[in-house]
Amino acid sequence: MSSLLIIAHGSRRGASNDEVRQLADQVRAQPHHAYDHIGVAFLELAEPSIQEGLAALVAQGATDIVAFPYFLAAGTHVAQDIPEAIAEFSALHPQIKVRVTSHLGASAALPGAILGMAA
Amino acid sequence: MSSLLIIAHGSRRGASNDEVRQLADQVRAQPHHAYDHIGVAFLELAEPSIQEGLAALVAQGATDIVAFPYFLAAGTHVAQDIPEAIAEFSALHPQIKVRVTSHLGASAALPGAILGMAA
Numbered sequence: 152m153s154s155l156l157i158i159a160h161g162s163r164r165g166a167s168n169d170e171v172r173q174l175a176d177q178v179r180a181q182p183h184h185a186y187d188h189i190g191v192a193f194l195e196l197a198e199p200s201i202q203e204g205l206a207a208l209v210a211q212g213a214t215d216i217v218a219f220p221y222f223l224a225a226g227t228h229v230a231q232d233i234p235e236a237i238a239e240f241s242a243l244h245p246q247i248k249v250r251v252t253s254h255l256g257a258s259a260a261l262p263g264a265i266l267g268m269a270a
Numbered sequence: 271m272s273s274l275l276i277i278a279h280g281s282r283r284g285a286s287n288d289e290v291r292q293l294a295d296q297v298r299a300q301p302h303h304a305y306d307h308i309g310v311a312f313l314e315l316a317e318p319s320i321q322e323g324l325a326a327l328v329a330q331g332a333t334d335i336v337a338f339p340y341f342l343a344a345g346t347h348v349a350q351d352i353p354e355a356i357a358e359f360s361a362l363h364p365q366i367k368v369r370v371t372s373h374l375g376a377s378a379a380l381p382g383a384i385l386g387m388a389a
Contacts, residue, residue, distance in 0.1 A: 159342070162345065164345055166343075167343035170343050177380070178381040181385055221384075223342065257387075258384075261383065262299070264383055265293075265338060265340075266297060267377070268376075269274055
């Protein structure tokens with residue numbers, strides 16, 4: 152079973168965290184995607200944490216997890232904090248395969264999305 | 271002349287600001303877009319500022335500017351700080367039409383972009 156975990160920074164502002172949850176709902180609603188489950192986790196300031204988000208997917212049967220950093224820039228959070236959190240999880244759950252993708256800011260689809268919004 | 275201004279938060283980390291500038295290069299390189307010029311500005315911590323970014327486009331001949339908040343969440347920066355900066359510019363340059371789009375996090379293209387990255 153393959154699952155996707157959308158990892159956002161997390162905010163003290165609940166509405167910002169809800170925006171991420173709503174985005175996950177929209178991803179779930181996309182046709183023809185390959186994931187049995189799609190979850191959300193937050194690096195800080197909101198719940199579930201990355202550990203909790205990964206564990207929730209495993210509890211739902213995930214054996215393969217794609218972790219997507221919903222971040223615009225490849226700063227310390229993307230380069231260090233998220234990989235460390237996932238390494239910590241993998242040390243405890245070596246049977247679960249977790250792959251981290253590039254961060255959103257590196258998406259080849261962004262330039263087109265930006266022009267689409269501005270049209 | 272119609273121009274696009276990509277407004278990012280700005281970071282103390284120069285590489286993060288450069289990511290935004292490179293993204294603007296990629297937007298400029300998209301085929302068939304409607305903009306004579308595409309600029310970048312930063313709300314804080316980096317230059318040019320929003321005022322400077324708007325002024326640079328006007329200096330290049332812009333009469334219509336689309337301002338795009340490159341932000342994931344509709345927090346205070348998107349709801350208040352960016353509109354205020356643009357209102358300040360418009361008060362000084364009433365002949366220039368500036369329209370602010372939704373922020374990136376509200377893009378209908380994001381769910382597909384996320385699935386594309388994670389594939």
